[in-house]
Amino acid sequence: MSEQGETGEAITILLVEDDAPTCWRLQDALVKAGYEVRSAGTLGEARQALNDGAPRVLLTDLRLPDGHGIELIREMRQRFPDTEIMVISALGDEESVISAITVGATGYLLKDAFPTDIATTVRDLVAGHSPISASIARFIVRRTQGAAQSSAEPPPGPALNTAKLTPREIDILWGIAKGFSYAEIASHLGLSKQTVPGHIKNIYRKLEVHTRSEAVFEAVQQGLIKL
Amino acid sequence: MSEIAAKAPARPRRRLIVSRLVPYLLLQALIVIATILGLRLLQPADPDDFALSGFSLREDGVTRPVTLPHFTSSRYSLTDPPLYTGTFTFRSRDAASGWSVYLPRFSNAAEVAVNGIVVLDTRRDANANRPDRNTPQIALIPASLLRDGSNEITVRLFVWGPLKGFLDTVYVGPDAALRPCYETRTLLFVTLPVAFSAWQSILAVILAIMWLMRRREPVYGVLAVAMVLGVVQAFSPPPVPPATVSRLAAVLLASAPIESALIVVFGVLFFGWRWPRYGMLLFVPGLVVFVVGLIAGPPLPRVLFVLIGIPTVGLCLFLMACVTAAAVVRRQDAASFMIGCAVTIVLTCWVHDMLAAFEIMTNERIFVSRLSYSAMLVAIGAGLTWRFARALNQVDSFAGQLVARVREAEERLKASFVREQERARAAALANERTRLMRDLHDGLGGQLVSIVALSERGHEGATITDAARAALKDLRLVIDSMDDIGGDLMLALGSWRERAAMQLRPHDIALDWRVATPQGLPLHPELRPWHVVQIVRILDEAVTNAVKHAQARNIAVTIATLDDGQGPYGVISIADDGKGFALVGEGTSQTARGLRNMRSRAARCGAAFELSSDSSGTFVRLQLPQVFPDSDAATG
Numbered sequence: 001m002s003e004q005g006e007t008g009e010a011i012t013i014l015l016v017e018d019d020a021p022t023c024w025r026l027q028d029a030l031v032k033a034g035y036e037v038r039s040a041g042t043l044g045e046a047r048q049a050l051n052d053g054a055p056r057v058l059l060t061d062l063r064l065p066d067g068h069g070i071e072l073i074r075e076m077r078q079r080f081p082d083t084e085i086m087v088i089s090a091l092g093d094e095e096s097v098i099s100a101i102t103v104g105a106t107g108y109l110l111k112d113a114f115p116t117d118i119a120t121t122v123r124d125l126v127a128g129h130s131p132i133s134a135s136i137a138r139f140i141v142r143r144t145q146g147a148a149q150s151s152a153e154p155p156p157g158p159a160l161n162t163a164k165l166t167p168r169e170i171d172i173l174w175g176i177a178k179g180f181s182y183a184e185i186a187s188h189l190g191l192s193k194q195t196v197p198g199h200i201k202n203i204y205r206k207l208e209v210h211t212r213s214e215a216v217f218e219a220v221q222q223g224l225i226k227l
Numbered sequence: 228m229s230e231i232a233a234k235a236p237a238r239p240r241r242r243l244i245v246s247r248l249v250p251y252l253l254l255q256a257l258i259v260i261a262t263i264l265g266l267r268l269l270q271p272a273d274p275d276d277f278a279l280s281g282f283s284l285r286e287d288g289v290t291r292p293v294t295l296p297h298f299t300s301s302r303y304s305l306t307d308p309p310l311y312t313g314t315f316t317f318r319s320r321d322a323a324s325g326w327s328v329y330l331p332r333f334s335n336a337a338e339v340a341v342n343g344i345v346v347l348d349t350r351r352d353a354n355a356n357r358p359d360r361n362t363p364q365i366a367l368i369p370a371s372l373l374r375d376g377s378n379e380i381t382v383r384l385f386v387w388g389p390l391k392g393f394l395d396t397v398y399v400g401p402d403a404a405l406r407p408c409y410e411t412r413t414l415l416f417v418t419l420p421v422a423f424s425a426w427q428s429i430l431a432v433i434l435a436i437m438w439l440m441r442r443r444e445p446v447y448g449v450l451a452v453a454m455v456l457g458v459v460q461a462f463s464p465p466p467v468p469p470a471t472v473s474r475l476a477a478v479l480l481a482s483a484p485i486e487s488a489l490i491v492v493f494g495v496l497f498f499g500w501r502w503p504r505y506g507m508l509l510f511v512p513g514l515v516v517f518v519v520g521l522i523a524g525p526p527l528p529r530v531l532f533v534l535i536g537i538p539t540v541g542l543c544l545f546l547m548a549c550v551t552a553a554a555v556v557r558r559q560d561a562a563s564f565m566i567g568c569a570v571t572i573v574l575t576c577w578v579h580d581m582l583a584a585f586e587i588m589t590n591e592r593i594f595v596s597r598l599s600y601s602a603m604l605v606a607i608g609a610g611l612t613w614r615f616a617r618a619l620n621q622v623d624s625f626a627g628q629l630v631a632r633v634r635e636a637e638e639r640l641k642a643s644f645v646r647e648q649e650r651a652r653a654a655a656l657a658n659e660r661t662r663l664m665r666d667l668h669d670g671l672g673g674q675l676v677s678i679v680a681l682s683e684r685g686h687e688g689a690t691i692t693d694a695a696r697a698a699l700k701d702l703r704l705v706i707d708s709m710d711d712i713g714g715d716l717m718l719a720l721g722s723w724r725e726r727a728a729m730q731l732r733p734h735d736i737a738l739d740w741r742v743a744t745p746q747g748l749p750l751h752p753e754l755r756p757w758h759v760v761q762i763v764r765i766l767d768e769a770v771t772n773a774v775k776h777a778q779a780r781n782i783a784v785t786i787a788t789l790d791d792g793q794g795p796y797g798v799i800s801i802a803d804d805g806k807g808f809a810l811v812g813e814g815t816s817q818t819a820r821g822l823r824n825m826r827s828r829a830a831r832c833g834a835a836f837e838l839s840s841d842s843s844g845t846f847v848r849l850q851l852p853q854v855f856p857d858s859d860a861a862t863g
Contacts, residue, residue, distance in 0.1 A: 090699075091699075091702060091706055092703065093706055094710075112695075112696060112699050113729070114729070114732065114733050116732070116733075117732065133722070134718075134722040134724065134725050135707055135721075135722045135725075137721075138710065138718045138721065138722070139710070142710075142711065142713065176721070177717075177718050177721050178715075178717040178720070178721045178742075178747060179717065179720050179721030179722075179723070179724035179725070179740065179742075180721075180742070181740070184742075188745075
């Protein structure tokens with residue numbers, strides 16, 4: 001069986017991971033699920049691979065021998081806005097995941113995830129269901145609370161701008177952080193279950209800071225910087 | 228021995244008194260001399276060219292020649308007053324500016340007639356007749372009265388005792404020559420006292436207000452009363468006999484001794500002594516004069532005034548001088564020096580007036596006590612105002628110092644607060660490190676060791692995988708528990724659900740997640756990361772047991788908040804449909820060890836742990852405390 005996109009072609013994945021055993025493990029799981037996987041061990045190899053065309057999905061580790069995965073994600077987002085991006089993380093800690101989200105990644109994949117889970121996650125991603133974990137949702141909603149208290153000291157951890165999130169989106173994040181399923185959240189909030197992934201996609205987009213100038217503009221808009 | 232010891236400190240003290248008193252007394256002597264000289268200089272010059280001194284006096288039917296100034300005997304009747312008759316020469320060619328008659332000083336009242344026609348009667352001007360003022364009088368002589376050549380002038384001197392009558396030299400001449408002298412005397416003896424009295428009344432108002440606002444300082448009130456009395460005395464017109472209003476006379480006569488007694492009270496209070504009870508005796512003479520004045524008709528009140536009122540004034544001035552001298556010795560400050568000098572001046576003036584009244588000093592009978600007294604009061608008032616202003620300045624500077632001190636204290640406090648905060652942060656960090664080490668040791672460390680052991684023994688595949696997976700899971704738990712969840716255990720359980728689901732998926736076990744109450748669990752502001760770790764480990768252990776040993780197909784996690792009347796508490800229960808296990812094993816089996824661990828972890832968190840197991844499944848119930856314990860007391 002082969003996973004196919006809307007055009008019927010096989011879905012291409014660019015896998016950037018410097019640790020060979022991990023790379024094999026992930027590649028095996030994805031190939032078994034029917035994806036077309038290209039792998040790269042460094043930033044340079046990844047950039048070379050991109051010259052052959054845009055992949056549908058980019059899975060990248062953050063710490064790479066010749067640079068940081070964040071750079072790759074940012075470039076990817078600018079050159080190929082349609083590519084879905086996910087971070088490969090050993091622990092799924094917010095430090096790495098949130099900073100990846102702000103440059104355009106949607107969620108993360110644990111390095112030791114079971115092969116079926118790996119395949120399911122990528123399938124959901126391609127289908128437009130951006131996965132979000134409880135700990136990441138928790139981090140975001142805690143940050144929205146911190147912004148509301150407007151404490152002078154910036155909270156620890158990566159910078160995150162939550163000002164654009166609507167109260168409904170924050171409610172959804174709370175539900176996820178507390179371990180509720182999409183169906184439970186939808187019934188709590190009076191939504192249809194199908195709309196929840198769309199909301200989550202929007203949340204990812206709103207947390208993304210597109211360019212440096214935009215980041216400055218945003219900061220001025222929200223009164224974080226005084227000109 | 229003891230006598231010497233007692234005397235030894237007395238001697239330097241006496242020396243100190245002497246060393247301070249002698250210069251002060253010398254200074255006062257200088258002031259007395261200066262005052263006398265000043266009084267001499269103050270004596271206004273009169274136009275001697277126009278003086279009339281040779282008069283004939285008809286008194287009690289006897290006529291005799293006298294030379295002015297002249298004292299006549301004291302009397303208590305206004306009938307048949309002493310009549311002075313004299314002559315002056317008038318030349319009509321000099322009459323261009325008109326001629327006047329000028330009386331520089333007389334006591335008590337005078338009626339002047341030129342060629343038998345009255346041109347001046349001072350009885351009509353009540354203030355002119357006050358013996359304590361030196362009011363001059365001038366009157367223009369109508370030109371038609373003057374004859375070329377010799378003219379007759381007669382002066383009737385009305386005297387009401389007990390003081391002797393007095394008539395100073397009479398001046399008759401061109402108005403232009405006499406009026407400047409008259410103006411000078413008016414300025415000195417009429418206008419100046421009025422100006423002082425006006426000033427005094429203003430100070431009285433100010434001091435009365437001060438006293439009203441600061442009742443615990445009666446010194447201001449005493450001075451205000453003294454000043455009011457002085458003002459009343461100065462502005463109320465004295466009655467002219469025989470039209471005497473005796474009550475008014477009583478007030479006027481009594482004012483001087485009472486005023487002077489009040490000044491002594493002021494002095495004593497001002498310099499910080501207590502007013503002695505017998506000090507009230509000082510008011511007795513004034514009150515006696517007042518009462519007698521109210522009851523008896525003239526001339527008794529006036530006689531009494533001269534006999535006891537005036538000596539009382541002198542006594543009071545003397546007492547005041549003593550009080551200020553003592554204050555100078557004790558305090559050596561500007562205020563006591565100033566008041567002391569002022570009192571000396573007034574006392575000198577009083578002695579001067581006594582000498583003049585008893586004709587020991589042959590001057591022109593000018594009384595200056597009142598004037599100098601008014602001046603002293605004004606000086607004291609000014610001094611008090613100065614002191615008040617200085618006190619305000621002190622308050623200001625005190626407030627400034629206070630502000631500075633408060634700022635300093637604030638900064639110190641801030642610094643120590645920062646230090647304290649840093650210390651607290653360091654302590655929290657150290658605690659956290661300890662906890663982290665313990666957690667890693669409990670979980671990750673053991674798991675890594677077992678991985679090492681397994682790989683050394685050449686075990687293949689699944690066991691190593693499981694151990695490594697457990698280690699990773701534990702690492703994630705530890706990291707996760709570090710996050711600030713704001714006391715909401717549900718946030719930790721949310722992550723745990725994900726991890727548990729991930730763990731169960733390969734075993735094809737369904738995780739049934741039920742949150743019975745909408746908010747899940749109650750909020751615990753006191754919840755600490757180590758509580759979270761313990762609870763999550765208990766839940767992990769329960770799930771692991773269900774997977775490994777019970778071969779369950781379904782695990783149901785139920786989260787609820789209960790309240791049996793003593794406040795809400797959370798309950799987490801885990802039920803599986805496995806085959807259960809026997810609870811006999813206190814042995815060393817893995818299940819038994821897991822059970823012991825779960826119980827001890829629950830105890831550390833103050834949670835109640837229940838477990839029941841039979842062939843239809845295992846049920847674990849964890850009842851959370853209402854308040855999590857602060858310290859990990861059950862560790863040891």
